[in-house]
Amino acid sequence: MRLPIYTAAFTGLMASPALAADLELNLEIPRLTVAEYHRPYVAVWIETPDKAAVKTLAVWYDVKMKNQEGEKWLKDMRQWWRRAGRDMTLPADGVSGATRAPGKHQVVFKGGAAPLGNLPAGQYNLVVEAAREVGGTEVLRAPFQWPPKARATSSAKGTSELGAMSVTVKP
Amino acid sequence: MTFARRGALAAVSVIAALAIPAAASAHRQWLLPSATVLSGADPWISVDAAVSNDLFYFDHVAMRTDGIAVINPDGSKGEIKNPATGKYRSTFDVQLSQPGTYKIVNTGEGASASYKLGGETKRWRGSAAELATAIPKEATEVKIMENARRVETFATRGAPTKEALKLTGRGLELEPVTHPNDLVASEPATFKLVLDGKPAANVEVEVVQGGGRYSKAAELKVKTDATGAFTVNWPSAGMYWLEAGVRGGTSSIPNAERSASYVMTLEVLPD
Numbered sequence: 001m002r003l004p005i006y007t008a009a010f011t012g013l014m015a016s017p018a019l020a021a022d023l024e025l026n027l028e029i030p031r032l033t034v035a036e037y038h039r040p041y042v043a044v045w046i047e048t049p050d051k052a053a054v055k056t057l058a059v060w061y062d063v064k065m066k067n068q069e070g071e072k073w074l075k076d077m078r079q080w081w082r083r084a085g086r087d088m089t090l091p092a093d094g095v096s097g098a099t100r101a102p103g104k105h106q107v108v109f110k111g112g113a114a115p116l117g118n119l120p121a122g123q124y125n126l127v128v129e130a131a132r133e134v135g136g137t138e139v140l141r142a143p144f145q146w147p148p149k150a151r152a153t154s155s156a157k158g159t160s161e162l163g164a165m166s167v168t169v170k171p
Numbered sequence: 172m173t174f175a176r177r178g179a180l181a182a183v184s185v186i187a188a189l190a191i192p193a194a195a196s197a198h199r200q201w202l203l204p205s206a207t208v209l210s211g212a213d214p215w216i217s218v219d220a221a222v223s224n225d226l227f228y229f230d231h232v233a234m235r236t237d238g239i240a241v242i243n244p245d246g247s248k249g250e251i252k253n254p255a256t257g258k259y260r261s262t263f264d265v266q267l268s269q270p271g272t273y274k275i276v277n278t279g280e281g282a283s284a285s286y287k288l289g290g291e292t293k294r295w296r297g298s299a300a301e302l303a304t305a306i307p308k309e310a311t312e313v314k315i316m317e318n319a320r321r322v323e324t325f326a327t328r329g330a331p332t333k334e335a336l337k338l339t340g341r342g343l344e345l346e347p348v349t350h351p352n353d354l355v356a357s358e359p360a361t362f363k364l365v366l367d368g369k370p371a372a373n374v375e376v377e378v379v380q381g382g383g384r385y386s387k388a389a390e391l392k393v394k395t396d397a398t399g400a401f402t403v404n405w406p407s408a409g410m411y412w413l414e415a416g417v418r419g420g421t422s423s424i425p426n427a428e429r430s431a432s433y434v435m436t437l438e439v440l441p442d
Contacts, residue, residue, distance in 0.1 A: 072211035078440055081210065082355070086330045 021111040021147050022170045025057075027128060028163030031102040032135070039099035040132040040161055041073055043080035044107070047125050047141075053084035054124065056092075057115050058107060060099050063091055076131035079139055111147065119146050130161040142167040200234060200434055201412055202275055202324040203227045203381075204265075207352050207438040209328045214267050216326050218251075218275060221260035226381040226388065226412045227436075229260035234322075236261045238279055242335040244271025244328075251275075271332035272352055277322040278342070282424060286310035299424055315427040319343065324436040327352035340368035343417055343431035348400065354439045356408040363399040364415055366431060370399030374415050378403055381410040408441040 029040060044058040059080075062070025071090060075081045090096055094114045109116040124144055131137040138161035142154040148169035155166040203219040219227070220234035233256045241249030254263040267273060283296045288310050295305050299317060306313060319342035325335075331350040338344045345351075349360035364371040372395055380389040389406040395415075405411070414434045422429040 068212045072209075072214060075208050075210035078208075079442070081208070082353070082440075086210070 020171070022168075023109040023111070023116060023126070023144065023146075024168040024170065025107045025109070025126060025128070026104065026164070026166045026168070027107075028104050028158075028165070029100055029102045029130070030158070030161070030163040034135070036134050038133040038135070039101060040130040040135065041077055041099065043077045043085065043127075043129045045080055045084055045127050046119065047083070047127050049123055049125065049143075051083070051125075053080075055115065055117070055119070056080070056084045056088060056095055057109055057126075058097060059085070059090065059092070059095055060097050063096050063098055073131070073133065076137065077129045078131075078137065079127070080129045121147060126167045128162060128165055130158075132161055136160050138162045140165045144169050147171070198222045198224060198231060199226060199379075199412060199414065200277075200320075200322045201227055202234075202239075202277065202322055202436055203410065204275070204324050204326050204436070204438070207324070207326050208440065209267060209326065211328075214328055215264050216267065217262060217264050218324070219260050219262055220277070223259075225383055226379055227410060228384060231259065233257055233259055233261045234277065236263055239263065239275065239277045241265055242274040242276065244269045244273060244332050244335055246334045246337065249273065265326065267326060267328040270329040272325055272327040272335050272350070274335040275324050275326070279320045280318065280342070282315060282317050282427065284313060284315045286313040302424060313426075315424055317422040317424045317427045317429050319429075319431040320434075321432070322434040325351045338365055338368060342367065343371060343415065343433040345433060345435060346399075351435065351437055354405070354437060355442050356405050356439050357442045359402050359404045360437075360439075361400055361402045364395050364401065364433065365399055366417055366419075367421065370397070371395055371415075371417055372397045372399055374399075374417050376401050376403075376413055376415045379412045379414075380406065381412065405439045408439050411437045411439060413437065 042060040045056045046054045048054060061074060074085055112118060124146055125141040126144060127141050129139045138158050140156040140158055140162055142156045142165055144154060144167050148171050151170045153166055153168040157164050200222045205217040219229060221229040222234055223229060223231040236254040236256060239251055241251060243249040251263040252266060265273060265275060282299045282302050284306055285292060285294050286306055288307055297305055321342055331352050336347055338346060344365045346363040346365050348362055354360050364374055374395045376393050378391045382388055393401045393403060395401045416432040418428060418430045
């Protein structure tokens, strides 16, 4: 019965570069000196170069408020809401999460696993949109190629609601 | 020009009467929603309703709320809540308990007439049903106008839907090509004007941006094509007022001229 085992191993080997690849987001939420501070709502999604949303990877909002009241402000992440959010059912497993405090955050999305799943080969942007109560909104984009042939990093820098952002893809 | 022409044949003697609604429409009717794009399980909007020259400043006269209707995303009839009418504006709320697009609409149908009696010119306004008894038999130079007006705005919870946007086939209406709650400044929007269910060709549409009190508001005019379609390139994000009017079409009143107007308020979001 060796042959089926070889076949399985071979199939696994072929698929593994995409499946094992990682998409790593490093994102800084800036500390702001304002009288009234609320943590921003943040959406992270993948889009094609023509800005069509492919997949929402994370939405950080007030998930714990009673009666899902935190969802009232999801529409303030305007670009994400129009392109993806309004068609989603929230909360979504592995996507919805609590708001994050100012500081540096790292999130790693694994190829083949939710929420990234099996992303078709191509050129993409990772998009981050932040919207803050009594604050503003900001959108950052960093391009990446999928699946990665080698480790590659691209970055963007916010000026108001977001700080430095970088996207690293690793085979 | 189908409608205007058909109207013109019957309307030569009605020109004088046309001045009445035209002068009245210098004041703009509007519904102003507090938000048009909403998320969450139970969002509400509050709507101002008024008639004024400058948009959207309530400084002339309130719009009455008894003619205002809500059409739910599933096509059923909704309701306005907490209506109140002040000197200059009315306000009311709409609870968006269903996901999808709501239409908020104020329609009015009526008739107006002018005639001569004993050498004096008289004017009358009322419902079509009252018309038969409103004008004395000895009146001469009777000119009758049947009026239909429609003032609308829209609000959407979640993804935009189209059920509430279905046409009634009466008066001047808007058929969306671009969804009225899916507007951003960088993308042109296309809509179709329809009179009694048929394309309203070659009709001028006035587009005015709100907020003209301290600096001149953006204003533009576009015309519908043969299919009734018109396209607006938004000068910037903001709240917009659109109006169109036609004369002609079929009047249900014998020997009457027909006028129909359509107004809507749209929100164009920044990119």
